[in-house]
Amino acid sequence: xxxxxxxxxxxxxxxxxxxxxxxxxxxxxxxxxxxxxxxxxxxxxxxxxxxxxxxxxxxxxxxxxxxxxxxxxxxxxxxxxxxxxxxxxxxxxxxxxxxxxxxxxxxxxxxxxxxxxxxxxxxxxxxxxxxxxxxxxxxxxxxxxxxxxxxxxxxxxxxxxxxxxxxxxxxxxxxxxxxxxxxxxxxxxxxxxxxxxxxxxxxxxxxxxxxxxxxxxxxxxxxxxxxxxxxxxxxxxxxxxxxxxxxxxxxxxxxxxxxxxxxxxxxxxxxxxxxxxxxxxxxxxxxxxxxxxxxxxxxxxxxxxxxxxxxxxxxxxxxxxxxxxxxxxxxxxxxxxxxxxxxxxxxxxxxxxxxxxxxxxxxxxxxxxxxxxxxxxxxxxxxxxxxxxxxxxxxxxxxxxxxxxxxxxxxxxxxxxxxxxxxxxx
Amino acid sequence: xxxxxxxxxxxxxxxxxxxxxxxxxxxxxxxxxxxxxxxxxxxxxxxxxxxxxxxxxxxxxxxxxxxxxxxxxxxxxxxxxxxxxxxxxxxxxxxxxxxxxxxxxxxxxxxxxxxxxxxxxxxxxxxxxxxxxxxxxxxxxxxxxxxxxxxxxxxxxxxxxxxxxxxxxxxxxxxxxxxxxxxxxxxxxxxxxxxxxxxxxxxxxxxxxxxxxxxxxxxxxxxxxxxxxxxxxxxxxxxxxxxxxxxxxxxxxxxxxxxxxxxxxxxxxxxxxxxxxxxx
Numbered sequence: 001x002x003x004x005x006x007x008x009x010x011x012x013x014x015x016x017x018x019x020x021x022x023x024x025x026x027x028x029x030x031x032x033x034x035x036x037x038x039x040x041x042x043x044x045x046x047x048x049x050x051x052x053x054x055x056x057x058x059x060x061x062x063x064x065x066x067x068x069x070x071x072x073x074x075x076x077x078x079x080x081x082x083x084x085x086x087x088x089x090x091x092x093x094x095x096x097x098x099x100x101x102x103x104x105x106x107x108x109x110x111x112x113x114x115x116x117x118x119x120x121x122x123x124x125x126x127x128x129x130x131x132x133x134x135x136x137x138x139x140x141x142x143x144x145x146x147x148x149x150x151x152x153x154x155x156x157x158x159x160x161x162x163x164x165x166x167x168x169x170x171x172x173x174x175x176x177x178x179x180x181x182x183x184x185x186x187x188x189x190x191x192x193x194x195x196x197x198x199x200x201x202x203x204x205x206x207x208x209x210x211x212x213x214x215x216x217x218x219x220x221x222x223x224x225x226x227x228x229x230x231x232x233x234x235x236x237x238x239x240x241x242x243x244x245x246x247x248x249x250x251x252x253x254x255x256x257x258x259x260x261x262x263x264x265x266x267x268x269x270x271x272x273x274x275x276x277x278x279x280x281x282x283x284x285x286x287x288x289x290x291x292x293x294x295x296x297x298x299x300x301x302x303x304x305x306x307x308x309x310x311x312x313x314x315x316x317x318x319x320x321x322x323x324x325x326x327x328x329x330x331x332x333x334x335x336x337x338x339x340x341x342x343x344x345x346x347x348x349x350x351x352x353x354x355x356x357x358x359x360x361x362x363x364x365x366x367x368x369x370x371x372x373x374x375x376x377x378x379x380x381x382x383x384x385x386x387x388x389x390x391x392x393x394x395x396x397x398x399x400x401x402x403x404x405x406x407x408x409x410x411x412x413x414x415x416x417x418x419x420x421x422x423x424x425x426x
Numbered sequence: 427x428x429x430x431x432x433x434x435x436x437x438x439x440x441x442x443x444x445x446x447x448x449x450x451x452x453x454x455x456x457x458x459x460x461x462x463x464x465x466x467x468x469x470x471x472x473x474x475x476x477x478x479x480x481x482x483x484x485x486x487x488x489x490x491x492x493x494x495x496x497x498x499x500x501x502x503x504x505x506x507x508x509x510x511x512x513x514x515x516x517x518x519x520x521x522x523x524x525x526x527x528x529x530x531x532x533x534x535x536x537x538x539x540x541x542x543x544x545x546x547x548x549x550x551x552x553x554x555x556x557x558x559x560x561x562x563x564x565x566x567x568x569x570x571x572x573x574x575x576x577x578x579x580x581x582x583x584x585x586x587x588x589x590x591x592x593x594x595x596x597x598x599x600x601x602x603x604x605x606x607x608x609x610x611x612x613x614x615x616x617x618x619x620x621x622x623x624x625x626x627x628x629x630x631x632x633x634x635x636x637x638x639x640x641x642x643x644x645x646x647x648x649x650x651x652x653x654x655x656x657x658x659x660x661x662x663x664x665x666x667x668x669x670x671x672x673x674x675x676x677x678x679x680x681x682x683x684x685x686x687x688x689x690x691x692x693x694x695x696x697x698x699x700x701x702x703x704x705x706x
Contacts, residue, residue: 099539101539107535119451122450122454125451
C-alpha cells in the first residue's frame with residue numbers, strides 16, 4: 001500500500017531579504033528598463049530552506065522531525081499542508097489532513113470559542129454535522145466549557161492552543177501535522193495531548209510531529225527525522241535521532257552552559273573529549289545505552305606540563321537541567337600523576353539506572369594539591385538512556401512484584417504472574 | 427533544479443469541485459464576516475438598510491432641492507426610487523470590492539498556516555455583501571408601496587420581475603471576478619487597496635447610479651456604456667419599473683464581460699494561489 005505521506009527529493013527555495021518592492025519601484029524599474037539605461041536590479045540571493053529531502057510515513061506511523069532553528073522543519077510541514085509549493089521533488093498525501101502549525105492559526109479573535117470550533121472544522125473540510133457530532137468530545141478535551149461563548153481574543157495563549165489542538169485532534173484526520181504548539185499548554189494538557197496523539201496513531205492516523213521537546217518526541221514517535229540546514233541528516237529510531245541531533249548541536253554551539261576552559265593552553269592540562277563505550281579497551285563508542293548495561297566513560301585529556309595529584313570529576317545532567325550525579329575521583333582516593341601527552345581515563349559504571357532520556361556530561365579537572373580548578377568543560381557530551389520500560393520517573397531500578405498473600409485469614413489463590421502486563425505500562 | 431515541484435493529492439477534482447468541497451468553509455467565512463461587521467454595534471444588521479437609505483436621502487436632497495437636475499430629466503419614477511434601485515446594487519458591488527481587496531492580507535494567519543482554496547476569502551466578502559444587499563432590497567418593496575399609495579405615481583408589477591435573479595447572477599459573476607483579481611493584486615502590491623477607494627467612487631459616477639446616462643455619442647456616454655455596471659443597473663430599473671426584460675445588446679454584452687471577467691479572475695487567481703503564502 002502507498003504510504004500516507006511521501007516526500008521525494010523535495011526542495012524549497014526562498015529569497016533572502018524583502019520579498020516585494022513597492023509599486024513605485026516596479027514602475028521606476030520598468031521605465032528604466034524601457035529606456036534601455038541602467039542595469040537590472042541585482043538578483044537576490046536564493047536560499048534553500050530544504051534541499052533534496054526524502055522521507056515517507058506509513059498509515060498509523062508517528063514521525064518526529066527535529067533539528068535546530070532554521071533547519072527547515074516548519075517549511076517541511078507547510079509543504080505537506082499544501083501551504084507552500086515545492087521548487088523540486090514530489091509530495092504525495094493520501095487522505096484528509098489536519099495541520100496545527102501555530103497557536104491561534106485559523107482562529108478569529110472576534111468569534112467565540114464555539115464559533116471558532118466550527119470555523120476550524122470547516123477549514124479542514126468538515127461539515128457542520130460532522131462537527132456537531134464531535135463537539136462534545138472537543139469541548140470536553142479542551143476543558144474550556146465555561147469559555148465557549150467568550151471571544152477568542154480574550155483567551156490566553158494556552159487556552160487558544162487547547163482549543164486548536166482539541167479541534168484538530170477530534171476531526172479524525174488521516175494525517176495530523178503538529179508543529180511546536182503544545183509547548184504553551186500546561187503539563188497536564190501536554191500529557192493529555194501526548195495520549196491523544198498516541199491514541200490517534202493506534203487508530204491509524206499518520207502523525208508528523210515537529211518539536212523541540214525531544215523527550216516528548218521520543219515518547220510519541222516511532223521514527224524521527226533530523227533536519228539540519230535544509231538537508232536530512234538522520235532518519236531512524238527516535239533515541240538515535242536525538243543522540244545524533246544533540247551531538248551535532250553540541251558540536252556547533254559548543255555545549256550547554258558556560259565554561260572557563262582556558263583556550264590558550266596556559267593550563268597544565270585540558271580535556272579533549274569524553275566518550276561512552278560498552279566496555280574498556282577498543283569497544284565502539286556509544287550514543288545510546290540501556291539503563292541496565294554497563295557503561296565506561298572515557299575522558300581524554302592532554303597534559304601540557306607534568307601534573308601530580310590530578311582529580312577528575314564527571315557530572316551528569318538531564319536535558320531538563322537536573323544534576324543526576326557527580327563523581328569525583330578524589331572521593332574514591334584516586335589521583336592521577338600524568339606526564340605530558342594525551343591520556344585516556346576510564347570511569348566504569350556497572351549500570352546507569354536512569355529513566356529514558358537525554359543526558360549530558362561535563363568534566364572538571366582539579367589540582368588536588370592546591371584545591372584549584374584546572375579545567376572545566378560545558379555540559380556538552382550527550383548520552384541517550386533507554387530504560388526498557390522499568391517505570392516512569394527519574395530512575396529505572398530493576399524491580400519485581402510478588403504474589404498477593406491473604407492477611408485476614410481468607411484464602412488467597414496463588415495468581416499466575418501476569419507477565420504480559422509487567423512492563424507494559426507507559 | 428529543472429523538475430518542477432508538485433503536490434499529488436488523492437482528493438483530485440477540478441477547481442470547482444474543490445470549491446464545492448469547501449462550501450462549508452465559505453458559508454462559515456460569510457457568516458464570520460457578517461458577525462464581525464455587526465459585532466459590538468448597537469444597530470447591528472439595521473446598518474445594511476440605513477446606509478443606502480442615507481445615501482438615497484443625500485442624493486435626493488442634492489439633486490432635487492440643492493440643485494434641481496432631475497426635474498428636467500423626465501424620470502418614469504420618483505427620484506428616491508430611481509436612486510435607491512441604483513444605490514443598493516451599487517453598494518453591493520462597491521462594498522464587495524472594498525472588502526475583498528484586503529481579504530487575503532487580513533487573513534494572513536489562515537493563509538500562511540492552513541491550506542484550502544484561497545478563493546474563499548474574496549468570495550466570502552462578496553457573500554457577506556450579498557447578504558446586506560438582500561436585506562436592503564426588501565426595503566425597496568416598502569419604498570415602492572409608499573410612493574404608490576401616497577403619490578399619484580402608480581406601480582404595476584409584471585412578470586419581468588422574475589428576471590431579476592438573472593441580472594443579479596451576472597452582477598455576482600462580475601463582482602466575484604474583480605474581487606479575486608483585486609485581492610490577489612493587493613497581496614503583491616498594497617497600493618491597490620489605497621487606489622481602489624477613489625477608483626470605485628469615480629466608477630460610480632460613470633454608472634447610472636444616481637442619474638440616468640444616455641449613450642449620446644459623447645466620449646463620456648460611450649465610456650459609461652462600455653462599463654458593464656451601467657447596463658446591469660439599467661436592467662434592474664427596466665425590470666422593476668418598466669416591466670421589460672432587458673433586450674439591449676449592451677446588456678448581453680455586459681453579461682458576456684461579466685462571465686469573462688469571472689473566468690479570467692478565477693483562472694489567474696488559481697495560477698498564483700500557491701505563491702500567496704510566500705509573498706504575503
